[in-house]
Amino acid sequence: MSDLSSVNSSGASGTSEVSGRSPASGAAPRVELRSLDTLWFQVSGTVCNLACTHCFVSSSPTNHTHEALSLAEIEPYLEEGAALGVKEYYFTGGEPFLNPEMEQILERTLELGPATVLTNGLLLNPERARNLGAMALGSRYSLDFRVSLDGYSALTNDPIRGEGTFKRILDGISNLVAAGLNPVITVTEVYDDHGSAQGKERFFRLLRELGVEKPRLKVLPVFRIGAEAERSGAYESWQRLRESDSPGSWDHLQCSSCRMVTDQGVWVCPILVNEPEGKMGETLADTLNAYSLNHSACWTCHVYGVSCKT
């Protein structure tokens, strides 16, 4: 197989087979919040030290659409979440480790439940990795990491994540592994073969070569919003959900059990933070009501069975 895999520029849509469909009509289905299992934090806002071409929140060093959350700002949501029975906490951005309080935030969170950080791995130097390894070992609950990687080599990863990033990501992974951690490698399907059995095996092989004995992998489809819309084209008008797409229940969608906190309030899910209509309220109690699946990205979650959690 050539290392330059074919680029999946039609996103996750399979548009060609169904183009010509009429735009979705009728009221959008509504999803009840069954339980608040997963509480997300946009912990570094949309600020990132990379500007990946497929980023559905268009994070970059200059994107201050959402700002970072301080520990003091997070605390009331942690307390409210615990009282509502939250099962697990997730931290994303942007790049979470740009937040100067990230380690203190994790320490506090781990008193209440398990935590997972979605990172690009670039700021995981040996010292930070050792701190995190010690934190994971000393905690009652699981501390887990997801590191994003978008190719088996610099040739495929770097055009997406930025020049020189392949090596730096692998260094970050190695530092975590040396600290006794075993991150989940998160791969998006920017190339057609990433999600195939063969593609996955190539990632596993790469990780084993790095000394990861039990490689863990999560493959996500692309969402055609933010930078990704620029890269591969936006959604088409028919790509919206209707009640008849899943009669009776929408409980398979992550928005039936999650909410996302940013510096501007509480959003329905981690995907729609750049949509003001994705915002549901100021406190978690404001957001326990049902949400209308108005957005085309909701279509991807339904069709591809996406959950942002591990």
Add this chain to the structure above:
Amino acid sequence: MANRIPEDPLAKNVRAAHHKTEKLTAHRGMATWGEKLVPLGRFHEATARAGRALGSAEREREAQDFIARRPDQTPVEGPYSRVAVFSGIYSNHFALEALLEASHGDGVQAVYCLGDFGGFGPSPDKVRPLLEQGGVLAIQGNYEESLATGYEDCNCGYTDPRDNHFAEISYRYTASNTSADFKRWMGSLPQRRRVQIGNREFLLVHGSPRRINEFLFASTSPDPFFEVLLDQAGTDGLLFSHTGLHWHRRLPSGRDVANVGVIGRPANDGRTVVWYSLIEATGNEISISYKPLEYDHLGLIAEMRVEGLPEEFIETIATGWWTTCLEILPARERASSRY
């Protein structure tokens, strides 16, 4: 702004890493709104107006409604002072036979099974007569629900293709080797029981009170979560299974939650024994202990070979280390696993 991450130093640090310098500066003063760039102020004005902002009394009421008790009509069995509880037979009739003998020796008043009679092992129909002879009080697991209703898969709840691959092999074998009569009987079982042990009432479920296939691992199931779950279920304690890894915790409220263990395959601990739990009441005190169970695992392996079951399943029985269902394990449980 207190939380603002400074942009310019970072942009400088990473500039060399990017093919498009303009990408790094495109957002200066701008926000992404869907597919457009708009002035930051416009985005912030829109988000300030979006969503609900309830008053404090309304917030309190919505939160209380959200975690309120969801009553059910499950009758309460017992009272008992000593019961054995296990789950996950996975067609391991050798271990089930050993369990019935051991629990008899423990002097228990009742034996409960929390579902998943089939999977992994050989000859699923050999389980039913043993359950009946032993007077085992059972509930449905996801396997029984799937087999009784003719689902195409076990509804195990895995998300990784490698986990699902072996789950499919296991379910296909079990579904085609389980008699229609046994499947009907599975369908007649309840999905929850309430049992009084001492002066405490325990809820018995397969996965969780809300989902038959929910995974409740020790490292990812926090105390505050359980307190809400038990309040909603209106119970003094929760006994569950589904993950195959046994553990027990006393919550800050004094209530017990316990994953009761499975007897169908080892607990991913490098030992060939399997585990069941003993729940005892002495006065107001409850104790939950786990007992290792030895059984003829070589007999099981021989029968698995005859049935042509995958070597991966056999290896687990022989070594005590899981070779499948590994991707669903949280980081900590995976770390203590061989594979």
